[in-house]
Amino acid sequence: AKVLVLNGPNLNLLGTREPDVYGAETLAGIEANCHARAKALDLEIEFRQTNSEGQLVDWVQQARGTFDALILNAGAYTHTSVAILDALKAVQIPTIEVHLSNIHQREEFRSHSYISKVAVGMICGFGGFGYEMALESAARLLTKK
Numbered sequence: 340a341k342v343l344v345l346n347g348p349n350l351n352l353l354g355t356r357e358p359d360v361y362g363a364e365t366l367a368g369i370e371a372n373c374h375a376r377a378k379a380l381d382l383e384i385e386f387r388q389t390n391s392e393g394q395l396v397d398w399v400q401q402a403r404g405t406f407d408a409l410i411l412n413a414g415a416y417t418h419t420s421v422a423i424l425d426a427l428k429a430v431q432i433p434t435i436e437v438h439l440s441n442i443h444q445r446e447e448f449r450s451h452s453y454i455s456k457v458a459v460g461m462i463c464g465f466g467g468f469g470y471e472m473a474l475e476s477a478a479r480l481l482t483k484k
């Protein structure tokens with residue numbers, strides 16, 4: 340099975356970005372851990388990051404027919420993007436939402452997620468390890484089918 344891991348704005352800065360909130364791990368480090376975990380789970384993955392909302396919409400649209408599941412950390416677009424929500428609704432690919440931080444412990448505006456409206460589930464508060472948890476969940480989801 341093929342899983343597309345998508346990362347939104349500012350996640351390219353992980354490692355130096357608010358380390359008190361997001362930890363010292365870089366996105367490249369998280370990607371490496373994801374590849375190792377995917378291999379162990381017999382999943383094929385592609386790992387991408389963009390700062391642009393439209394690019395995320397394009398990637399979600401293009402995933403139809405190619406990927407069996409999505410893992411999505413949409414960054415701040417989580418809280419604002421009806422466009423990404425609509426793209427997810429259109430493609431109907433099972434999506435697992437991930438956030439490094441516990442979004443419910445932070446500013447009020449981070450508590451609401453458009454992605455959660457359609458996600459199978461959401462993992463937050465476990466840092467980069469959350470991506471590995473999401474891969475485990477995707478593997479379980481896809482073999483149950």
Ligand code: DQA
Pocket residue numbers: 348349350412413414415416417437438439440441442449
């Ligand atoms: C985030 C949480 C968002 O509120 C924030 O805008 C991010 C990162 C997280 O992974 O914890 O950019 O998605």
